[in-house]
Amino acid sequence: xxxxxxxxxxxxxxxxxxxxxxxxxxxxxxxxxxxxxxxxxxxxxxxxxxxxxxxxxxxxxxxxxxxxxxxxxxxxxxxxxxxxxxxxxxxxxxxxxxxxxxxxxxxxxxxxxxxxxxxxxxxxxxxxxxxxxxxxxxxxxx
Amino acid sequence: xxxxxxxxxxxxxxxxxxxxxxxxxxxxxxxxxxxxxxxxxxxxxxxxxxxxxxxxxxxxxxxxxxxxxxxxxxxxxxxxxxxxxxxxxxxxxxxxxxxxxxxxxxxxxxxxxxxxxxxxxxxxxxxxxxxxxxxxxxxxxx
DNA sequence: TAGCACTTGCAAACGGTTTGCAAGTGCTAT
DNA sequence: ATAGCACTTGCAAACCGTTTGCAAGTGCTA
Ligand SMILES: [Mn+2]
Ligand SMILES: [Mn+2]
Ligand SMILES: [Zn+2]
Ligand SMILES: [Zn+2]
Numbered sequence: 519x520x521x522x523x524x525x526x527x528x529x530x531x532x533x534x535x536x537x538x539x540x541x542x543x544x545x546x547x548x549x550x551x552x553x554x555x556x557x558x559x560x561x562x563x564x565x566x567x568x569x570x571x572x573x574x575x576x577x578x579x580x581x582x583x584x585x586x587x588x589x590x591x592x593x594x595x596x597x598x599x600x601x602x603x604x605x606x607x608x609x610x611x612x613x614x615x616x617x618x619x620x621x622x623x624x625x626x627x628x629x630x631x632x633x634x635x636x637x638x639x640x641x642x643x644x645x646x647x648x649x650x651x652x653x654x655x656x657x658x659x660x
Numbered sequence: 661x662x663x664x665x666x667x668x669x670x671x672x673x674x675x676x677x678x679x680x681x682x683x684x685x686x687x688x689x690x691x692x693x694x695x696x697x698x699x700x701x702x703x704x705x706x707x708x709x710x711x712x713x714x715x716x717x718x719x720x721x722x723x724x725x726x727x728x729x730x731x732x733x734x735x736x737x738x739x740x741x742x743x744x745x746x747x748x749x750x751x752x753x754x755x756x757x758x759x760x761x762x763x764x765x766x767x768x769x770x771x772x773x774x775x776x777x778x779x780x781x782x783x784x785x786x787x788x789x790x791x792x793x794x795x796x797x798x799x800x801x802x
Numbered sequence: 803t804a805g806c807a808c809t810t811g812c813a814a815a816c817g818g819t820t821t822g823c824a825a826g827t828g829c830t831a832t
Numbered sequence: 833a834t835a836g837c838a839c840t841t842g843c844a845a846a847c848c849g850t851t852t853g854c855a856a857g858t859g860c861t862a
Contacts, residue, residue: 535859537809556849569811574850576809594736594818595849609774609781618781620774632751632762632791639751639760642793649774651784677828679840698818711842716819718840736818736850803862810857820847827840832833 521545532583539568543576544585552617553589553597553608591617591648609649613656620649674725681710685718686727694759695731695739695750733759733790751791755798762791 525544526536534540546562547554556577560570577598580586589597591610597617607620629642636642667686668678676682688704689696698719702712719740722728731739733752739759749762771784778784 535808537859539810570849571812571851572810579809590732590734592732594732609778609784611781612785616780618778621777622773624770628766629791631764633793635763636751636760638758638795638797639753639793640796640799642751642791643754644792645790646792647789648787649771649784650786650788651775651781653780654782655780657782677839679828681841712818713820713843714841721840738818805861806859807861808857808859810855812854812856814852816849816851818848818850821845823843825840825842827838829838830836832835 521548528585532585534579534583539563539572540576540579542568543573544580547586547598547600550599552619553591553599555595555597559598590646592650607647607649609651611653611656612650613652616653616655618653623647670727674727676721676725681705681714682718682721684710685715686722689728689740689742692741694761695733695741697737697739699737701740732788749789749791751793753795753798754792755794758795758797760795765789 522541525541525548529536529540529544542563543559546559556570556573559577560568560573563573577586577588577596580598581588584601586598587601589599589608591597591608592615604621605623607623609618609620610616625645625647629645633639633642664683667683667690671678671682671686684705685701688701698712698715701719702710702715705715719728719730719738722740723730726743728740729743731741731750733739733750734757746763747765749765751760751762752758767787767789771787775781775784
C-alpha cells in the first residue's frame with residue numbers, strides 16, 4: 519500500500535470521502551516538521567490550486583475527526599499539525615515566527631494544583647503553553 | 661493624593677498626557693479582578709462614551725509604557741490587565757469565557773530545559789500558559 | 803454507470819483590529 | 833491666565849483572517 523492509498527484509507531476510516539483537496543492537505547501536513555497556517559497550506563497548493571475556503575473546511579473536518587490538532591500560537595492566527603503525535607508544546611520565534619517542537623510536558627501536577635486552588639472551577643480539561651524567544655538566525659541578523 | 665491624582669501622576673511618570681479617556685480606562689482596569697477585552701472596556705465607558713478606536717490606542721500606549729499587559733486568552737480577542745501584578749496565568753471557562761487568576765508559576769525550570777534541548781534557539785524570553793475547563797456554574801447548567 | 807449526498811469554488815458577509823485625517827484638548831512657555 | 837503646538841481623539845473606512853450561502857462538481861454506492 520503506497521502512501522496515497524494509506525492516506526485514502528485513513529480518511530475513509532474516519533468516515534470521510536478521500537477527495538483530492540483532502541489528500542493533498544493531509545500530505546502537506548504529513549511532510550511538515552512544524553505547524554502550518556491556513557495561508558501556508560493554501561500557498562503550497564498550486565497546479566491545480568485549492569480555494570482557501572476549502573482549506574479551512576478541510577482542516578475543520580480533520581479536527582473534528584481527530585486527525586489534526588488546532589493550535590493558537592500567536593496573534594490570532596490558526597495553526598495546524600497532525601494529531602498523531604504525543605502531547606507537546608512549541609517554541610516560537612518572536613521575530614520570524616519559526617516554530618520548534620518542545621517535547622516533554624510537565625503540567626499534570628500543576629493542573630491538579632490549579633483545580634485544588636480554584637474557587638469557580640472543579641475540573642481543568644486542557645492547557646495551552648507556548649514559549650517565546652528569538653531564534654539563532656534572528657539573533658545573528660540583528 | 662486621591663486616586664485620580666495618583667493615576668494622573670502614574671501616566672505623567674510614563675511620559676503620557678493624563679487625558680480623560682486614559683484616566684477612565686486605567687480606572688476600569690484597576691477596578692477589575694479579571695482581564696478585560698476592548699469590547700468589555702468600551703461598554704463600560706458611557707456618559708460620555710469613548711470611541712472603541714480610542715480604547716485600542718489607549719491600551720496599546722499602556723502596553724508600550726509597561727502599565728498594562730496584553731493577553732491572548734483565546735482566538736480572535738485581546739484581553740488586558742494591569743501589569744503591576746506578579747507574573748501569573750489564567751484559567752478560562754470554555755463555555756462562558758469566565759477567567760480566574762492562577763497564581764504560582766513553576767515554568768522557570770522548564771524554560772531552562774527548553775533552551776538546553778533546543779536546536780534553533782539559545783534563549784527563551786517568555787511563555788504563555790492558560791488552563792481551560794468548565795466553571796461550576798456552566799457544569800451545573802448543563 | 804447512474805444517482806445522490808457530500809464537497810468544492812466563488813462571492814460576499816463578518817468581526818476584531820488598524821489606519822488616515824480633521825477636529826479637539828492637555829501641557830508648556832510666556 | 834492665555835496662546836500655541838504637539839499630542840490625542842472621533843469618525844469613516846480599510847484591513848485581514850475567518851465564516852457563510854449557494855450553485856456547480858465529484859466521490860461513493862448500488
Ligand atoms: Mn508540534
Ligand atoms: Mn490575571
Ligand atoms: Zn502540555
Ligand atoms: Zn508563568
